[in-house]
Amino acid sequence: MAKKKTVHPEALSVPRGVKTLAEAKAWMAARGITEIECTVPDLAGVARGKIMPASKFFSSPVMNLPLSIFFQTISGEYPDYEGLVDSVAADSDLVMEPDFSTLAVVPWANDPTAQVIHNAFHRDGRPVELSPRQVLKNVLNLYAKRGWKAVVAPEIEFYLVEPNIDPDYPLKPPVGRSGRPEIGRQSYSIQAVNEFDALFEDIYDYS
The missing domain is CATH 3.10.20.70 (Glutamine synthetase, N-terminal domain)
Incomplete structure (x- = not known):
């Protein structure tokens, strides 16, 4: 057993x-x-x-x-x-x-x-x-010696596209929960973000 x-x-x-x-x-x-x-x-x-x-x-x-x-x-x-x-x-x-x-x-x-x-x-x-990693450690050690504090503010930028397994074809906008792809750029659109709520929830969970 x-x-x-x-x-x-x-x-x-x-x-x-x-x-x-x-x-x-x-x-x-x-x-x-x-x-x-x-x-x-x-x-x-x-x-x-x-x-x-x-x-x-x-x-x-x-x-x-x-x-x-x-x-x-x-x-x-x-x-x-x-x-x-x-x-x-x-x-x-x-x-x-x-x-x-x-x-x-x-x-x-x-x-x-x-x-x-x-x-x-x-x-x-x-x-x-x-x-x-060693380069960063050296910088942090230098900061510590001089009494400085490192401040990091990363910003993640990415594009959502429809899955594409053929590089000969151009990328297309993804289909959201409404079942329709975007037909134009919608910068800072809350509705556009809500189309992919599930994805962003996963990003929040693992970040």
């Missing part, structure tokens, strides 16, 4: 972020997580990394990625400048350690999936200065 898994109520009470590997195990077990996305942001803000079974992640939560991921452009290419090849070849294998405070459920995944952002280190333990 298969052993029944224990659900930890304290893990369910924490929506995202834990402190230790043991807490991460309880957090994922309580949510039935089967896969985990191990990510690190590149300089363009693109999430790079690996997806692995939760069991494999807990057997070795530290992963390796090449230094070259921090040199990629937004299109996945590499900039053409002198010294790039030597820089990448000098230390091509980095150690990525999970920051469990970033642990969160991936709401759009088909299977129960979690995501955790990693910090990048060289083999000798030095932080990777090119890592955006």
Whole structure:
């Protein structure tokens, strides 16, 4: 008879972020997580990394990625400048350690999936200065030394379009709950926003 898994109520009470590997195990077990996305942001803000079974992640939560991921452009290419090849070849294998405070459920995944952002280190333990997370830490440390306070005010901008799986066809306005697409631009229209209430409720729930 298969052993029944224990659900930890304290893990369910924490929506995202834990402190230790043991807490991460309880957090994922309580949510039935089967896969985990191990990510690190590149300089363009693109999430790079690996997806692995939760069991494999807990057997070795530290992963390796090449230094070259921090040199990629937004299109996945590499900039053409002198010294790039030597820089990448000098230390091509980095150690990525999970920051469990970033642990969160991936709401759009088909299977129960979690995501955790990693910090990048060289083999000798030095932080990777090119890592955006390390750049931010350096800035915050400077602010702290000077008694400054960082203020962040992000603004999300996006377009809603009808699903399109063929790039040869132009994008079309989406169909809202009224069953009719927009026929013109309706900036700041409350009625236009209400057409997609369900979507915005999901955005609020997961933000």
